[in-house]
Amino acid sequence: MKYLMLVCTDPSYTPGQEEGAPDVVDWLEEMNGKGVRLMGHRTRPASDATTVRVRNHQVLLTDGPWAETKDQIAGFDVLDCADLDEAIEVAAKHPMAWAGMIELRPFWPEEY
Amino acid sequence: MTSAVPDRIAGIYADGWSRIVATMIRFTGGDWDLAEECAQDAFAQALQKWPASGIPDQPLAWLTTAARHRAIDRIRRASTEAAKLREVAAMDLEPPYPDDSEIPDERLELMFTCCHPALSLEAQVALTLRSLAGMSTAEIARAFLLPERTLGQRLFRAKQRIANAGIPFRVPPAHLLPDRLPALLHVLYLLFNEGYGDAQKVRLCQEAIRLARVLTALMPDEPEAHGLLALMLLHDARRPARTDAAGDLVTLDEQDRSRWDQARITEGAEICERALRRRRAGPFQLQAAIAACHATAPVADQTDWPQIVGLFTELARIAPSAVVELNRAVAIGMADGPEAALPLVDAIAETGQLKDYYLLHATRADLLRRAGRGVEAADSYRAALELAPTDAERRFLRNRLQPH
Numbered sequence: 358m359k360y361l362m363l364v365c366t367d368p369s370y371t372p373g374q375e376e377g378a379p380d381v382v383d384w385l386e387e388m389n390g391k392g393v394r395l396m397g398h399r400t401r402p403a404s405d406a407t408t409v410r411v412r413n414h415q416v417l418l419t420d421g422p423w424a425e426t427k428d429q430i431a432g433f434d435v436l437d438c439a440d441l442d443e444a445i446e447v448a449a450k451h452p453m454a455w456a457g458m459i460e461l462r463p464f465w466p467e468e469y
Numbered sequence: 470m471t472s473a474v475p476d477r478i479a480g481i482y483a484d485g486w487s488r489i490v491a492t493m494i495r496f497t498g499g500d501w502d503l504a505e506e507c508a509q510d511a512f513a514q515a516l517q518k519w520p521a522s523g524i525p526d527q528p529l530a531w532l533t534t535a536a537r538h539r540a541i542d543r544i545r546r547a548s549t550e551a552a553k554l555r556e557v558a559a560m561d562l563e564p565p566y567p568d569d570s571e572i573p574d575e576r577l578e579l580m581f582t583c584c585h586p587a588l589s590l591e592a593q594v595a596l597t598l599r600s601l602a603g604m605s606t607a608e609i610a611r612a613f614l615l616p617e618r619t620l621g622q623r624l625f626r627a628k629q630r631i632a633n634a635g636i637p638f639r640v641p642p643a644h645l646l647p648d649r650l651p652a653l654l655h656v657l658y659l660l661f662n663e664g665y666g667d668a669q670k671v672r673l674c675q676e677a678i679r680l681a682r683v684l685t686a687l688m689p690d691e692p693e694a695h696g697l698l699a700l701m702l703l704h705d706a707r708r709p710a711r712t713d714a715a716g717d718l719v720t721l722d723e724q725d726r727s728r729w730d731q732a733r734i735t736e737g738a739e740i741c742e743r744a745l746r747r748r749r750a751g752p753f754q755l756q757a758a759i760a761a762c763h764a765t766a767p768v769a770d771q772t773d774w775p776q777i778v779g780l781f782t783e784l785a786r787i788a789p790s791a792v793v794e795l796n797r798a799v800a801i802g803m804a805d806g807p808e809a810a811l812p813l814v815d816a817i818a819e820t821g822q823l824k825d826y827y828l829l830h831a832t833r834a835d836l837l838r839r840a841g842r843g844v845e846a847a848d849s850y851r852a853a854l855e856l857a858p859t860d861a862e863r864r865f866l867r868n869r870l871q872p873h
Contacts, residue, residue, distance in 0.1 A: 358635040440637035463634055
């Protein structure tokens with residue numbers, strides 16, 4: 358199964374609890390090596406986002422994210438895992454699971 | 470032919486439902502709804518046919534075969550896709566089970582999937598009662614005082630989530646078990662506790678015990694599973710004496726011990742002892758050992774309080790919590806007198822963690838009363854009274870506040 362792994366910051370996180378957290382380079386190496394991570398990247402903050410909408414055939418652009426939320430998404434990865442258990446293990450090994458949070462979104466199956 | 474057949478079918482249902490559901494989940498490739506529907510249909514057929522034909526020699530094999538036919542039928546009718554139809558044709562070729570003992574027992578897979586931590590706790594509980602205990606949606610709704618529709622939706626969403634999120638149907642591998650087994654035990658204990666406080670919900674206690682028995686049979690080397698079973702048996706043994714004729718709570722020391730179920734106590738104590746001999750003590754084993762100390766004391770005065778203090782000290786070490794500390798203080802109060810326990814209770818109160826927990830105040834009140842400090846005791850009783858959650862508990866506290 359494929360999962361979108363959204364790597365997010367956690368506004369309620371108090372620093373100092375990440376001792377022993379894994380290194381992101383090790384994580385990338387391990388997950389790329391296993392073929393579990395198909396792709397991914399860090400993303401620039403919400404202040405650099407552009408929101409696109411088409412209304413009445415007109416392209417409307419907004420400077421910034423679509424909602425007035427705190428900047429949360431810091432990056433993403435696409436995982437290909439056997440099941441949710443494997444995806445949880447992969448996510449839990451990512452340093453941002455320790456200092457932020459990670460959301461796993463299953464893909465719709467291909468035939469849809 | 471005989472009126473005993475429906476009774477025997479009920480017995481086969483109690484033991485066989487979860488096995489057939491589990492087998493059918495595997496057979497349908499994870500379609501929980503279809504699996505349940507087919508299992509239900511198989512039992513409906515049995516109720517119709519068996520009274521005339523007699524109960525087959527291999528009832529589980531009969532039921533599973535009937536459920537499989539139904540599933541193949543349903544998929545065939547619902548599908549127009551060539552690939553799906555080829556799949557169904559292959560399913561049809563699988564030989565029927567000749568013998569009950571040849572049906573793979575996948576109840577453990579079912580238990581771990583129902584209690585997967587990616588499901589909400591309420592979904593875990595509902596799924597466990599439906600798929601494992603075989604309770605109907607209406608029965609579960611009644612047990613939780615919820616509208617049947619709400620519960621039906623909860624079950625529907627939980628099954629959807631298992632499929633959509635990719636929750637696997639399996640026993641977790643060894644490295645995940647230390648997380649997953651406690652989660653499973655927690656759900657069973659939650660079921661038990663939900664039923665323990667309320668005479669209307671006894672069924673939940675019975676199902677929790679029954680499922681714990683299945684679990685210990687399937688995982689004989691997990692001492693905590695045995696610990697949980699022992700704990701529930703020991704609590705359940707005292708049920709008949711927990712309330713008086715008026716429905717009021719009777720404290721442990723005032724319960725009529727002749728009304729305790731001695732067979733259950735013996736069984737629970739033995740299971741607990743065997744589990745502890747494996748030297749991998751866990752929270753459930755220790756709680757069961759404490760319950761056994763109470764249950765095996767012939768009269769309240771002969772309770773082995775120093776032993777209970779030792780068990781709570783160990784429990785506080787491996788599973789620290791303010792509630793455990795409070796219980797440890799109560800035991801110390803019994804072993805060494807109220808003056809020894811009061812500073813411990815005050816220290817817990819100072820942390821503020823249990824300030825809304827009525828038993829903190831009730832415990833303090835009881836210790837003060839026994840220490841002869843009546844005025845302070847009355848203040849604590851009043852604090853407890855304001856926080857007590859049920860009528861029975863409030864009546865008990867009021868009686869203590871105004872001694873006759």
